Amino acid sequence: MNMFSIKSQSLCILSTCLMHLVTFGLPWFFFGCASSEMVRIPAADSTPPTVSMTIIIELATREPKPSKNILLDQNSTAPPVEYLRNIGDGISIVADGTDADGGIKNIEIISSIKTTYSLPNGEAADASPAVARGGNPSNAQVGESTSIQRITSYVYKMPDSRTLGLPAGSSRFQIHGKIYAEAKNFHGGSVRTPDFEFVFPVYD
Numbered sequence: 001m002n003m004f005s006i007k008s009q010s011l012c013i014l015s016t017c018l019m020h021l022v023t024f025g026l027p028w029f030f031f032g033c034a035s036s037e038m039v040r041i042p043a044a045d046s047t048p049p050t051v052s053m054t055i056i057i058e059l060a061t062r063e064p065k066p067s068k069n070i071l072l073d074q075n076s077t078a079p080p081v082e083y084l085r086n087i088g089d090g091i092s093i094v095a096d097g098t099d100a101d102g103g104i105k106n107i108e109i110i111s112s113i114k115t116t117y118s119l120p121n122g123e124a125a126d127a128s129p130a131v132a133r134g135g136n137p138s139n140a141q142v143g144e145s146t147s148i149q150r151i152t153s154y155v156y157k158m159p160d161s162r163t164l165g166l167p168a169g170s171s172r173f174q175i176h177g178k179i180y181a182e183a184k185n186f187h188g189g190s191v192r193t194p195d196f197e198f199v200f201p202v203y204d
Helices: none
Strands: 005-008 018-025 028-034 037-038 050-058 068-073 090-098 104-117 124-126 132-133 145-147 149-157 171-185 190-192 196-203
Touching: 037 050, 050 149, 050 171, 090 104, 090 171, 124 171, 132 149, 149 171
Parallel strands: none
Antiparallel strands: 005 149, 018 028, 037 145, 050 068, 050 090, 090 149, 104 124, 104 132, 104 171, 171 190, 171 196
């Protein structure tokens, strides 16, 4: 079963802010804005794009707690591992890539989620890592106009054992995830953020 929901936002009209609703038990909103500025794709572009990734962590609890925001770019150092505690805790990520003089070909969010669990005999086993990629590519060609900025977003919610598809009789699972964003321009320039890592501790 695919646990991922990767949602790309098309930047057809960028004069207004994009709005995305995410529900982690209680609904809330975030807004992402992008420039409407376009650029003609040059025959060559020696400068790399820039990339940023905003991680919003929402806890599935009845107690009123503010969400936690983490901002990373290509110059950031990897943040500490985040430990999530409850079924339904959620992570929402918005990534954007910008290249003012050559345009953005694609902005992608790449995630790898590994589940470790206990077999009925008590031995530990690892499920194959589930890898997901979600992007917002441009199909423009050299000489054509394209946006200088593109955005994509990602939503992940902590599952329970029933939605993980674990073998019958298995128990006590742990989830370890790594997520990063990568931006590319039309001439091979590429930058990425450091990994954002999270762990969902052992649960029966």
